[in-house]
Structure formats: structure tokens, C-alpha cells
Amino acid sequence: xxxxxxxxxxxxxxxxxTTESKLFSRAATxxxxxxxxxxxxxDCALPGTxxxxxxxxxxxxxxxxxxxxxxxxxxxxxxxKNYFYPDLPKGYQITQHYxxxxxxxxxxxxxxxxxxxxxxxxxxxxxxxxxxxxxYSPTATGIDLNRAGMPLLEIVSEPEMRSPKEAVAYIxxxxxxxxxxxxxxxxxxxxxMRVDVxxxxxxxxxxxxxxxxxxxxxxxxxxxxxxLNYEIMRQADIxxxxxxxxxxxxxxxxxxxxxxxxxGKEDAxxxxxxxxxxxxxxxxxxxxxxxxxxxxxxxxxxxxKRYSDDLKLSDYDARVISHDKDYATLFDTVINEDCCQAxxxxxxxxxxxxxxSNKSSTTFHDCPITIKQLAKLLSMLEHNKISNNxxxxxxxxxxxxxxxxxxxxxxxxxxxxxxxxxxxAIIDDVLHANPKQVEQFLNGNHKLIGFFVxxxxxxxxxxxxxxxxxxxxxxxxxxxx
Amino acid sequence: MHQYSIQEIADALKKKSMSSEEVTRHFINxxxxxxxxxxxxxxxxxxxxxxxxxxxxxMRAQDANSLGELxxxxxxxxxNFCTTGMxxxxxxxxxxxxxxxxxxxxxxxxxxxxxxxxxxxxxxxFAMGGSNENSAYGVVKNPWNNMRVPGGSSGGSAAAxxxxxxxxxxxxxxxxxxxxxxxFCGITGIKPSYGVISRYGMIAxxxxxxxxxxxxxxxxDCAILLSSMASHDPTNDMTSVKQASYDYHKQLNKHIKGLKxxxxxxxxxxxGDKRYETCMQDAINELxxxxxxxxxxxxxxxxxxxxxxxxxxxxxASSNLARFDGNIYGHRCEQSSxxxxxxxxxxxxxxxxxxxxxxxxxxxxxSSGYDNDYYQKAQNIRNLIRHDFDEAWQHVDVVMAPxxxxxxxxxxxxxxxxxKMYQQDVYTIPVNLAELPALSMPIGFVxxxxxxxxxxxxxxxxxxxxxxxxxxxLRTDWHRATPENYR
Numbered sequence: 001x002x003x004x005x006x007x008x009x010x011x012x013x014x015x016x017x018t019t020e021s022k023l024f025s026r027a028a029t030x031x032x033x034x035x036x037x038x039x040x041x042x043d044c045a046l047p048g049t050x051x052x053x054x055x056x057x058x059x060x061x062x063x064x065x066x067x068x069x070x071x072x073x074x075x076x077x078x079x080x081k082n083y084f085y086p087d088l089p090k091g092y093q094i095t096q097h098y099x100x101x102x103x104x105x106x107x108x109x110x111x112x113x114x115x116x117x118x119x120x121x122x123x124x125x126x127x128x129x130x131x132x133x134x135x136y137s138p139t140a141t142g143i144d145l146n147r148a149g150m151p152l153l154e155i156v157s158e159p160e161m162r163s164p165k166e167a168v169a170y171i172x173x174x175x176x177x178x179x180x181x182x183x184x185x186x187x188x189x190x191x192x193m194r195v196d197v198x199x200x201x202x203x204x205x206x207x208x209x210x211x212x213x214x215x216x217x218x219x220x221x222x223x224x225x226x227x228l229n230y231e232i233m234r235q236a237d238i239x240x241x242x243x244x245x246x247x248x249x250x251x252x253x254x255x256x257x258x259x260x261x262x263x264g265k266e267d268a269x270x271x272x273x274x275x276x277x278x279x280x281x282x283x284x285x286x287x288x289x290x291x292x293x294x295x296x297x298x299x300x301x302x303x304x305k306r307y308s309d310d311l312k313l314s315d316y317d318a319r320v321i322s323h324d325k326d327y328a329t330l331f332d333t334v335i336n337e338d339c340c341q342a343x344x345x346x347x348x349x350x351x352x353x354x355x356x357s358n359k360s361s362t363t364f365h366d367c368p369i370t371i372k373q374l375a376k377l378l379s380m381l382e383h384n385k386i387s388n389n390x391x392x393x394x395x396x397x398x399x400x401x402x403x404x405x406x407x408x409x410x411x412x413x414x415x416x417x418x419x420x421x422x423x424x425a426i427i428d429d430v431l432h433a434n435p436k437q438v439e440q441f442l443n444g445n446h447k448l449i450g451f452f453v454x455x456x457x458x459x460x461x462x463x464x465x466x467x468x469x470x471x472x473x474x475x476x477x478x479x480x481x
Numbered sequence: 482m483h484q485y486s487i488q489e490i491a492d493a494l495k496k497k498s499m500s501s502e503e504v505t506r507h508f509i510n511x512x513x514x515x516x517x518x519x520x521x522x523x524x525x526x527x528x529x530x531x532x533x534x535x536x537x538x539x540m541r542a543q544d545a546n547s548l549g550e551l552x553x554x555x556x557x558x559x560x561n562f563c564t565t566g567m568x569x570x571x572x573x574x575x576x577x578x579x580x581x582x583x584x585x586x587x588x589x590x591x592x593x594x595x596x597x598x599x600x601x602x603x604x605x606x607f608a609m610g611g612s613n614e615n616s617a618y619g620v621v622k623n624p625w626n627n628m629r630v631p632g633g634s635s636g637g638s639a640a641a642x643x644x645x646x647x648x649x650x651x652x653x654x655x656x657x658x659x660x661x662x663x664x665f666c667g668i669t670g671i672k673p674s675y676g677v678i679s680r681y682g683m684i685a686x687x688x689x690x691x692x693x694x695x696x697x698x699x700x701x702d703c704a705i706l707l708s709s710m711a712s713h714d715p716t717n718d719m720t721s722v723k724q725a726s727y728d729y730h731k732q733l734n735k736h737i738k739g740l741k742x743x744x745x746x747x748x749x750x751x752x753g754d755k756r757y758e759t760c761m762q763d764a765i766n767e768l769x770x771x772x773x774x775x776x777x778x779x780x781x782x783x784x785x786x787x788x789x790x791x792x793x794x795x796x797x798a799s800s801n802l803a804r805f806d807g808n809i810y811g812h813r814c815e816q817s818s819x820x821x822x823x824x825x826x827x828x829x830x831x832x833x834x835x836x837x838x839x840x841x842x843x844x845x846x847x848s849s850g851y852d853n854d855y856y857q858k859a860q861n862i863r864n865l866i867r868h869d870f871d872e873a874w875q876h877v878d879v880v881m882a883p884x885x886x887x888x889x890x891x892x893x894x895x896x897x898x899x900x901k902m903y904q905q906d907v908y909t910i911p912v913n914l915a916e917l918p919a920l921s922m923p924i925g926f927v928x929x930x931x932x933x934x935x936x937x938x939x940x941x942x943x944x945x946x947x948x949x950x951x952x953x954x955l956r957t958d959w960h961r962a963t964p965e966n967y968r
Contacts, residue, residue, distance in 0.1 A: 045804040047581065047804070048682040052719055272844065272847035274796060277689035278719060278720065
């Protein structure tokens with residue numbers, strides 16, 4: 001494949017919203033329920049049932065609109081998209097075809113060439129379909145309607161991405177944003193965020209768009225990149241051998257890493273869109289938007305600024321913590337406990353906590369340590385009651401058994417020796433036992449201070465506070481001059 | 482007893498001169514005796530209704546004050562309302578064997594009021610038709626003349642009330658399906674404003690037009706029934722609208738002196754039968770005697786109502802009826818190799834001719850590229866018709882219209898000519914398009930067949946037309962007339 005093809009990519013991302021109940025029924029949205037356990041009369045499309053819009057989903061969409069600077073529409077419609085499929089019991093999906101809730105908007109992404117702004121064409125609310133299941137029987141298909149009616153926000157980008165990397169950067173930025181906005185749990189394995197990509201090739205940046213191919217339902221960052229790379233190769237091969245791209249829908253096969261034909265343009269359904277007569281137009285007033293604006297969760301950018309300006313974290317720490325939902329939540333919670341300096345907390349989040357979390361493959365949230373316990377530990381560290389090393393040892397124990405740090409310190413005998421008399425006694429012992437080194441030090445070999453500290457720590461079984469040791473040691477040596 | 486009004490039965494029950502069980506048994510006996518002739522009832526809840534009636538009697542013995550006016554009054558239910566414990570089929574093979582696990586809101590409202598459900602009524606399949614000839618259960622006969630249709634689609638409900646097989650029935654009206662059969666059968670029926678009675682549990686035909694309503698002998702009966710059937714149901718139905726008052730009965734006591742009634746010049750120009758026109762004129766004279774004044778009005782756009790309606794209704798129906806695919810409930814064909822053939826066969830076998838015709842019409846009209854030509858254009862006409870009425874309300878309080886172009890037509894008269902059949906809805910359809918309340922009441926006879934008259938009200942003003950009809954019925958006896966074999 002030659003590299004002189006210019007790639008044009010547009011993305012449609014389906015984000016499953018975090019409402020308690022479905023978009024048009026009162027069935028629960030919890031993940032992992034037994035098949036059809038969360039399917040109401042409305043979800044199975046029993047005769048006579050009617051949809052009732054979940055206003056929380058509208059609010060979540062507005063939240064996304066505010067964060068992406070989209071235009072929130074004053075009047076929105078819900079429309080029917082008609083097609084027959086077993087996992088769609090009504091025979092139509094309720095979506096927003098004529099008057100979507102959000103028009104326009106933007107998301108900034110990081111690329112190799114720096115920051116780039118990707119524009120959003122529109123975003124609309126729609127209900128998900130159920131699932132067909134072929135595992136139960138070789139001769140019959142099972143239908144699970146737990147997913148039917150789940151609330152989705154479909155975010156349709158402009159075709160502004162120019163490489164698979166940019167596409168992935170866009171999805172990552174979007175993922176981060178919706179998770180931060182708390183409108184989507186972002187769990188891609190569970191299908192909370194699914195991506196359809198549209199891709200076409202053209203000869204140059206100013207040539208008209210080529211014929212696009214859609215690849216549907218990709219559910220990981222990695223697969224998006226793989227699918228796009230494969231598709232670029234496939235399309236380039238066709239074009240270079242004199243062929244033409246056929247507008248079609250393809251699927252990404254995760255095991256082969258290839259895209260496969262799903263259906264052509266001629267198979268496209270005529271969806272017979274029309275406004276859903278069961279749902280009146282919904283008007284969104286300024287007050288509602290303003291109220292949501294007032295209660296917007298802080299954006300990663302805002303957090304980062306607060307961390308570095310107000311809490312004086314280093315630029316690096318502020319950026320890393322603010323852009324990770326788990327880190328930031330932990331940071332904001334613990335900082336409220338007022339147990340230690342922001343810097344200490346940041347070090348711990350990026351140090352021991354992150355290490356322990358990687359080692360055990362669980363987040364801090366899921367480990368047995370409570371916020372109060374962590375705060376207690378950090379506070380003892382801050383007040384020199386324990387050494388940093390011992391704090392780490394205590395922390396590991398807490399992670400495995402959830403015990404209080406005070407109890408671990410007692411049972412392991414890890415209290416720090418802060419008693420100046422005791423430390424002075426140890427120092428005296430050490431200086432007494434090493435007269436040569438004392439002499440060399442007094443003759444100007446100041447590097448030996450490390451040796452003395454080491455010896456003192458050893459004798460103190462690691463429980464002495466190194467800072468205190470340093471201070472007393474210097475005075476003791478000075479005395480011998 | 483079957484000649485009693487609902488108020489009279491209620492009073493007798495209160496005085497305990499009759500028990501609810503006696504009332505229920507009486508009507509069940511009548512259904513068993515007469516229904517084989519007219520075929521109005523598709524399902525009879527024999528034991529269950531007597532059980533219910535006994536329970537009401539027991540409650541009355543314990544604490545009579547806890548019971549409402551409708552407690553112990555029998556009710557027949559059109560078969561497009563979901564009801565637990567008995568079939569709900571829309572008179573279609575597509576729903577053969579289906580029992581709903583829940584009650585429609587209107588049904589639970591009636592049950593809460595203590596009404597005793599006698600059974601389900603025949604209808605045009607999925608409420609599509611104006612003659613009750615499109616039913617998987619066979620045609621319904623008009624009790625006034627067995628060679629005539631009862632009208633439709635609530636033909637079973639209307640015929641049952643006319644034959645006094647029940648004092649009350651539910652109907653649904655998408656393009657005239659309460660009023661036209663009420664007119665043909667000489668009873669009273671009201672289609673309230675769109676949104677007064679919850680649509681939850683009423684199997685959708687054309688969602689933007691469908692509205693349930695009561696059918697009974699008189700306007701007073703309808704007012705009593707409507708008071709219990711109507712409710713604000715926002716948790717189930719986004720089109721349900723809260724009303725200022727739900728006590729329609731209380732509002733029947735006003736004189737109608739000074740009431741301004743509009744006569745659309747489009748409607749009172751030319752009837753084929755002079756005697757039909759005379760009936761209308763007599764009714765006008767009665768209302769004039771009660772102090773109402775009449776003004777000619779202009780509804781210039783109603784002439785387009787048939788084409789608008791027969792676009793909007795099939796479009797919505799084609800989508801609403803997609804769920805009857807044999808997958809989760811209802812009729813499913815025998816073994817089929819693919820899902821597509823299963824759908825095609827199940828639906829081909831399940832639906833009758835008229836339903837198929839409308840699904841095809843709607844599917845075509847919504848097809849990509851045509852939606853602006855048909856559905857959208859029809860909506861524009863709908864707006865024009867709304868506007869016509871809005872204009873009329875500047876000058877009048879009520880609009881009068883015939884219920885149908887003629888009295889009940891003969892069985893099979895239009896069965897081979899659907900467009901002629903559709904023309905029969907010309908006077909009822911504009912009301913649905915404009916979402917207005919309208920009732921039909923009997924005003925006389927031509928050739929021993931009842932003549933119906935419509936009173937159309939302002940949106941949400943059911944009270945005025947019910948009161949107007951009630952005042953008329955206080956002066957006349959047409960609503961008391963019963964066909965010879967059913968007295």
C-alpha cells in the first residue's frame with residue numbers, strides 16, 4: 001500500500017447513560033441481570049403500552065451539551081425508526097431523527113502535532129435494542145430484552161479525523177469526558193460505549209471525500225485502531241488496483257483483525273422515520289439548562305488548574321491526577337480530610353496507592369481501606385509519627401486486611417522513635433563505636449554523614465525519624481569539633 | 482331493569498332494592514339470550530362478573546359509604562382495551578389467545594369505581610372500519626335491523642347498548658368509531674378531547690388520534706361514566722392531560738339559554754334523504770326552544786379531512802402494528818426457516834384484509850422520499866382544520882354536525898369499495914384531527930333506523946356538549962327508544 005492516501009474518519013459513539021431506569025420505561029438498567037429480568041411490559045412491547053420519557057436522560061444529555069459547547073435545542077422530538085428484528089419488539093426504535101437535543105459542539109484531542117479540535121455534528125438520545133442469544137440452543141435463538149430501551153446518547157462527529165491515531169485520541173478524550181460528567185460509566189467491555197466508524201480515502205487533503213465505508217459496533221480503543229488500519233489497507237489496495245470502493249457496512253472481526261462485509265447500500269432499510277405520536281415535543285427551558293450548568297461536575301481541565309494553582313501540585317502531578325477519574329475522586333475526597341499536604345497526598349496516589357492497585361489489579365475504591373483509615377495513615381506520616389518506609393509497609397498490610405493503621409503499628413512495633421533522648425543515646429553509641437569515621441568527618445569528609453545516619457537507623461530498627469536523626473547528629477558531631 | 486338509566490340502577494343499588502348480583506345476572510342472561518342474534522359480545526365473564534358483583538354487594542353491606550356511584554354497575558369492554566383475566570384480541574387472529582398481564586388505565590379506573598366487567602365486545606379488527614364487518618369474530622348486526630351494520634369500529638359496544646345487554650360500554654374513537662356506531666344504533670357516545678382518558682392499555686391504532694370514551698343510552702350516563710374513566714395518567718401516558726374537573730355529572734344542570742351553536746354550511750347543505758334532514762331540523766328546533774341560538778359557520782378545510790386522515794392514520798398504524806410479529810405474543814405461523822418468513826407468514830395469516838390494506842398504505846406513505854408528500858402534508862391539513870375550528874370558537878360554543886351521511890347502511894354495502902366506505906367518516910374525522918370532544922346522540926328515526934347528531938365542543942369542554950345533550954334528552958325520548966325485540 002502506498003502512503004499517499006489521505007484518510008478521512010468520522011465517528012458515531014453510542015454512550016450508555018447512567019440513569020437508574022430505562023429511557024422510556026421504569027425497568028432498571030443495572031448490568032449483569034439474568035436474561036429478561038429487567039424487561040418491563042413496555043420493553044417487551046406488550047399491546048397498549050406507551051413510552052414515558054426519562055427526564056434524567058435529557059438532563060445528562062444537556063450536561064454533555066454544556067461541556068462540549070453544543071447548542072441545546074429549545075424543542076426536541078422523539079421519532080420512530082422502523083425495522084423488523086427479534087431484539088426490537090416494538091418493530092421500531094425511538095430515536096431523535098428530526099430534532100436532536102444537541103447540535104454542534106467540540107472536543108479537543110491531543111495529537112502528535114499538538115492539540116486539535118474535533119467538531120461534533122450533533123448528539124441525540126435513543127433507546128438501545130435487546131440482544132439475540134444463540135448460546136442456549138442450537139436450533140433456537142434466545143431474546144434478552146434487558147438491554148432493550150437502555151438510554152443511549154449517540155454522539156456523531158464531523159469527518160475531521162485524519163488518521164486512526166486521531167480517531168483513537170478522539171474516542172479517548174470523549175471517553176474521559178463522559179466518565180467525568182458521570183453520564184456514562186465508560187465500561188467498554190460491558191458495552192457502555194460502542195463505536196461506529198466511517199472511513200474513506202482520497203488523493204489529497206483538498207480532494208472531495210471518497211466513498212465511505214461504515215464499520216459498526218467496535219468496543220475497544222485498540223480494535224478501533226486495528227479496524228481502521230486494516231480498512232485503510234483494504235481500501236487502498238482496491239483503489240490502487242483500479243477498483244472502486246462500494247458504500248457498505250462492515251463488521252470488525254476481533255479474532256482475525258479484519259473487517260468483514262455485513263450489508264451493502266442496497267440492503268439498507270427504509271426506516272420510514274416519523275415523529276413518535278406517543279411523545280409530544282419536549283421543550284427545554286433556560287432555567288433547566290442553567291440549573292444543570294450550576295451543578296456541572298468539574299472538568300478535568302478545571303481540576304488541573306485548581307490542583308496546580310490552589311493546591312500547588314507540580315504540573316505533572318496536577319495533570320495526571322486530574323485526568324484520571326479514580327485518582328481525582330480519591331484526591332478530592334482525601335484532601336477534604338485535611339490530613340496532609342496536597343503534595344504528600346499526590347505522591348501517595350501516584351506512588352504506593354497506584355503501585356498497590358496495579359499489583360492487586362483492584363482500584364483503591366475496591367480495596368478494604370476506608371478513606372478515614374488512609375487519612376489517618378497520611379496524617380501520622382505528616383506528623384512524623386512513622387517513617388515513609390514504614391508507612392508503606394503499614395499501607396500494604398491495610399490493603400490486604402483492612403486493619404486500622406494504629407493497630408498495625410502496635411502489633412508490628414512500628415512506632416517511630418521521636419524521643420530525642422533515646423535518639424541522642426543511639427547517636428552517642430554510634431559515634432563512640434566509630435571513632436575513625438568521626439575523625440575523618442571532622443577533617444572534612446562530610447559525605448560520611450550518610451554512613452552515620454545509616455548506622456543510627458540500623459540500630460533504631462528503622463523506627464527513628466531520619467529528619468530528627470539528621471538534626472541531632474549534626475549537633476553531636478559539631479560538639480566534637 | 483335493562484331500561485333503567487345508570488343513575489336509576491345506582492339509586493336502586495343504594496336503596497338495596499336490587500343487588501349488584503341481580504343486576505349482573507340480569508344482563509348476563511340478556512347477553513346469553515340476545516347476543517347469538519347480534520354477535521356483539523366476543524367474551525363473556527360469566528362467573529367472574531358474578532363474583533365481582535357479590536364482592537360489591539358484600540362491601541355495600543359492610544360500608545355503603547365507601548362505594549362510588551358506579552359500584553356494581555355492569556360494563557362491557559371493547560376488545561382493544563387490555564384486561565387481565567380474559568382475552569384481549571382487537572378482534573384479530575393476530576392476537577388470538579392473548580391475555581394481557583395488566584389492565585388498561587381506563588379499565589383499572591372503572592374497576593376502582595366498582596364497575597363489574599361483563600365481558601368484551603366485538604369490533605372492527607384493530608379498530609379499522611366503520612361497519613364492524615372486519616372482525617375475526619364475524620360481523621355484528623344492528624339490533625334495529627339485522628340486515629344493517631351497527632357501524633364501527635365500536636360496533637359491538639354500540640349494538641350491545643342498543644339491545645340493552647349492558648348499561649355501559651367502553652368504546653374507542655380514532656376517526657368516528659364511538660360516534661358513528663352510536664348514531665347507527667340510536668345510543669349516546671362521547672369521544673372526549675384527545676388526552677382526557679389515558680391511552681395506556683388501549684391497543685394503539687393511530688396514536689395521535691385514538692381516544693377512548695364511554696357509550697351508553699344517554700348523555701347523563703356518559704357523563705357519569707366519563708367522570709370515572711378519565712384521569713391524569715402521566716406515569717403511563719405522555720399525552721394524558723390534567724383536567725380542571727373530572728366531575729362531568731355535576732356539570733349537567735345548566736340551562737342552555739344563550740348557548741351559541743354553529744351550523745357548518747359544509748355540513749347542512751345536501752342530504753340524499755329529505756326525511757334525514759327533517760330530523761336534523763327537528764333537533765335544531767328543540768334546542769332553539771331550550772334557548773340556544775344557531776349561527777352558520779364556515780369550516781373551509783374540512784373537505785380535505787378524508788385524505789388527511791387516511792394518510793395519518795395508516796402511517797401511524799403501519800408502525801404501531803409492527804409489534805404483532807408473532808415473536809413474543811399473538812399468532813405465530815407454523816415452522817418457518819428464516820425470521821423473515823416467520824414475520825411475513827405470521828402477519829399475513831394474522832391480519833385481515835382491511836388491516837393489511839392500511840398497513841400497506843401507511844408503509845408506502847412513510848417510505849423514504851414520500852414522507853413530505855404524504856405524512857407531512859397531511860399534518861399541514863390537520864393544522865388547517867384545527868385552525869378552522871379555532872376560528873369557529875370565536876363565534877360559537879358548540880358546533881353541530883350530522884354523525885354520518887345516512888342511517889345504518891346495509892351489510893356488505895361498501896365491503897368491495899373501501900374508498901366509499903372511507904367517505905362515510907366525513908363528519909366524524911375532523912373532530913379527531915382537531916383533537917376536540919364530540920358526542921353523538923339519537924334524534925329520531927328514518928325507516929325505523931336511528932338518526933344520530935353530533936355536538937362538537939371546544940377542546941377540554943366536554944361539559945358543555947354533555948350538558949347540551951342532556952338538556953335535549955330531558956325534553957325528548959329518542960334515547961329511551963329500544964329496538965322491538967330487545968325491550
